[in-house]
Amino acid sequence: MTTVGISRAALVLLLTALIAVPMVLPKLGSSFWIDIVAEILIWSLLAASVNLLLGYVGLLSFGQALYFGVGMYGAALSVIHWGAGFWGGLAIGIIAAMAMAAIAGSVAVRLTWHYFAIITVVFSLILYFAAMSSKPLTGGDDGISFSAPNVLAFGNTRLSLADQSVQYYTILLVVALCYLLFSLVVRSPLGVRFMAVRENDRRAALVGINVYLTRYTAFVLAGALAGASGALFAFFGRYASASYMFYHVSGEAVVWAIVGGAGSLLGPLFGTGLLIVFREIISTFWEHYLFAVGAITVLVVMFAPRGLAGAWNDLLQLVTRSGASASAPTSSPATDPGLAKPAADTTSGG
């Protein structure tokens, strides 16, 4: 079996398992875990948002919680004030987050590396304090709550989020759609541009790519992913709170993305899953469980720098290579180590 074949099979298995969750877990007497899996799915989109920027265009954002928060309020406020349904609220949350990203991004993506990271934090802090102090609108720290709208109202059939299974499958559907779109984008010509900018922005410009516009597009799309995550979380918890805009939340998403493997589509989903499950189990008897999360992160960065996804790919390579009779490695090492390529390209006077 080829690596592609195994990966496909694993994907089918994952999807089957996710679909089976509401049917199997109650039989094991733990309906509580259905909500945990739903929560993992939702938060994984915030990690995916970090991943789109870090893993595909090479920008490390510590401010994605801002777009999560805007998505949350977009959904909550449109339900409360305009009587929006689930789909309307979701759409408004995503659009609001994209609009926010379009504003912040026009400044942020002019910078790279630590400057970019800092300005994303600054933006999220400004909006965090603004949201905290506009209590009448946002409810500040306490937040605002609403009752769950229908997902579908069709004659007499009504599907409500109040039903745990309906809620779970709705979330799974939206999250799966987001990953589907994500996978299409990163394989498209636009994705090719993203990766060119990640690999070498100077060369990207020198083959005719507008680096600024490419980073900006990615930033707005990452805003959409974070917004979808926030809107779903608002429906999941039936409330929105400014506290979710704090950069602590952004930082957690960065950890999930890195532990899962930035630059791989589903890596961050597993990173989120692992660390949330870990939190749910360990925090019940050890309140300082974040120490352990920190230790896990350090170990992953040191021993599996490409995260869980990278480790999985290495394992696949190992299995298929030892399984196949004599398939040659795809790449040959540099013929002359003395002429190894210099790491960075710098402008030098001549």
Next chain:
Amino acid sequence: MRDGGENVVALSVEGLTRRFGGLVAVDGVSFDLPTRRLNAIIGPNGAGKTTLFNLISGEIRADAGRVRVHGQDISGLKPHQIVRRGVSRTLQIKSVFSGLTVAENVRTAVMAHEGLASPFRPAASYGAVNRRVEELVAQVGLTPHLDTRASALSYGDIALLEIALALANEPKLLLLDEPVCGMGPQETEQTVLKIREIAKTVDVVLIEHDMEVVFAIADEIIVMAQGAILARGTPAEISSSPEVQEAYLGAPEEED
């Protein structure tokens, strides 16, 4: 554009100036380079050669002066806009997309040239692009390495890949910054052959330190020193010029 014959100007630079603080890196440089010639720019370190290239390719903004390529004014445009107008360049320190394969590298450049940015259709499904990629990779002789990661290529092959990237936009003008810098004799020979071949169809300007290479392939040479043009002529004229000899051998060490 190529039917104008000998009197068409490939690259015209007029009063190009760039200061870095107190240093005038490029000082009112003007020249016209005729098309269908392989032009070389030489000069000691700090003469302003790379800065001149950076000004032409738009990576650095000029303080004064204009640049025209085949009569088209490209002054003040951004690097990606200049590439779209048919000017390509390679860098002194070879610059490719290291984490991508040779095919992916070239595909990136071809898609950028075609202006493709669809967010949905798979990048691998563009037949015309795939054919063009194969063609370009074959042109620089990297077909056996199509699926090799750029980071695993030898230095000479990275240089060839960079040339393939630069050719993807079907350039009218190709700027090569020290194309054989850091190469062994065999790689140098391979690259020089490739440059000669390319120069038959594309106007090439190269900066080079390796005098043997320059005198072997250039039709015309411009000598720069301290940001200005010191001499200009055929390889034979340049090699016998006393001014050039002085700039290279006689003059005391300059401070950059």
